[in-house]
Amino acid sequence: MKKTGAQIIVELLTRQGVKTIAGIPGGCNLPIYHALAESPIRHVLTRHEQGAGFLAQGMARITGKAAVCMATSGPGATNLITAIADAKLDSVPLVAITGQVSCDMIGADAFQEVDTYGLTLPITKHNFLVRHASELLTVIPEAFRIAQSGRPGPVAVDVTKNAQTETCEFTAWPEPGEADGNPECPRETLERMAARINEAKRPILYAGGGVCASGAAGLLRAVAEKASIPVVNTLMAMGCLPHGHPLNLGLLGMHGARHVNLAMEEADLIVALGARFDDRAIGKAAAFCPGADIIHVDIDRSELDKIMPGSISAAADAALTLAALLPLIKEDKRLAWNARLAAIRAENPVQYPNQLDMREPISVIRRIGALMPEDAIIATDVGQHQMWTAQVYPFARPGSFLTSGGLGTMGFGLPAAIGAALAAPSRPVICISGDGSIQMNIQELATLAETHANVKVVILNNGHLGLVRQQQELFYEGRYAASRFECRPDFAALARGYGLPGFDLGTSSDPEKILKAALTTPGPCIINAPIHPEVNVYPMVPPGAANSEMIGGKIHV
Amino acid sequence: MSETVIELTVRNHPGVMSHITGLFARRAYNLEGILCGALPGGEHSRMYLLVTADQRLGLVMRNLEKLYDVLDVRLRDDCDGSAFAHLDELVAASSRRAA
Incomplete structure (x- = not known):
């Protein structure tokens, strides 16, 4: 087969199962757009590259599969930066393909030249600079594999214009990039976790974005219900238990309800799953859950012991861990603990404004x-x-x-x-x-x-x-x-x-x-x-303070 | 605080050094010295990083392991940094020339 680099990109994206791409054409990615126009892929033209990055994020967050955004070199690439960095922090699989000036122009301060490789380096899971068309046969599938494997994230592929236009001869198309298998929790660690959970008097399950990303919400619910363990969630795990579920305490942290942050103060065990102990969630780390041991499961090994030292921890997939944990967890009503939580909630009810006031x-x-x-x-x-x-x-x-x-x-x-x-x-x-x-x-x-x-x-x-x-x-x-x-x-x-x-x-x-x-x-x-301009979000934990030091949200305040 | 050496095996291409040094800069972890050379064949390089062994060493090692271009990470606690001795001499010589 003989194809141009641009044709290779578009064919590999099609084979990857990409149906929709968001982006904006410009001088250095025109060959890709030329090839894209004759492919079955739908292109959505945004009005700013940042919009293309977030549009792709919307697709990726809903499907769980890597979505693609495109931009030209220079300002096109710099305009994408915010959306890429956003995908990194929220672990969203994204493949950002940017045009770059031709190899012989790199370093010459050419028109619309910027060091996209250097700019995207600290905000991606990985980035590539493609100098020749032949590299695309490995780089494009690899970009999807990396974006979707383990803890998902963005991958930037900067493609020089000469790599898009030159032809390359090859014998077969590479396989689409697929996510690697996810790591399981070692058996011995699982048994120690189960024993610790089974003996805990006042445990709380702490769900982060990894619970939703790994499709573990149903398993989380099963574990919670079997052992009557309440669940708190971070912003990235809203809906991991349905609203109104008796074990769903809800959002913790800076703007969590008073009773949630107060419940955390009394816990003797926190089981954090797919979570990274972000400061907006835990407040001052040194004062977080002072009486609790921590079990920490996260697919990203570098999150373990980063903020909160776990007494038991595992670099493992949340869904695989919960599935293996479920049969080891003892049924338990935990009546005293759940009664205590109900009392804390009754003493600190969530305050709602007048439901008829549509300016609230x-x-x-x-x-x-x-x-x-x-x-x-x-x-x-x-x-x-x-x-x-x-x-x-x-x-x-x-x-x-x-x-x-x-x-x-x-x-x-x-x-x-x-x-x-x-x-x-x-x-x-x-x-x-x-x-x-x-x-x-x-x-x-x-x-x-x-x-x-x-x-x-x-x-x-x-x-x-x-x-x-x-x-x-x-x-x-x-x-x-x-x-x-x-x-x-x-x-x-x-x-x-x-x-x-x-x-x-x-x-x-x-x-x-x-x-x-x-x-x-x-x-x-x-x-x-x-809406009324003076209405504030309460309760609020002041930045840098402990979660127990909430302002507002009390009765009679 | 004692010094130790991290040994890396990395893919040899332009950009790999930025990935390594960028990680140290982002995590505000000081890099005291770098020695680097291509391995036979030229496909891979070996890097020796002289670092201060504080409580964040493990975290930095785990972050290095995540880098795509880093193929192997080892702590060479058998090294005391003497591999960097010649570097010290070079630095001293530069100072003398400048003075």
């Missing part, structure tokens, strides 16, 4: 939750709206919450929601955003209009960078430096400007009726929901 953000989110079916996908941006959504949205399924957890990237929501809707066209997708976040990738409304993806964007609009304003109120003497917007765009009109239906709950006499009509009509729309 939590009331709007709960209303959305009541209107949406269980299979709805919820994407958020980053800020107060993200934390309120994590606190009160009734997640019924694992993996239905798409959010930028580790990097905390404003602008994530809209393109990720479009990607999710394209990957799961039968499921409704809601993007809950804020008026700050939505403006960080608002140009993707054009992509939404073009794809007609079933995404409803709800903008909780408080005229501020709300979480910044909140921190300034609480920790910076109420000096609101640069956190208030003077220009307040009319988002409903803006939506119509892009050819999308736009609604405004603020100008309607019956906001509930408008919200219901908008959410239940198929197809995309934008809903502006003005």
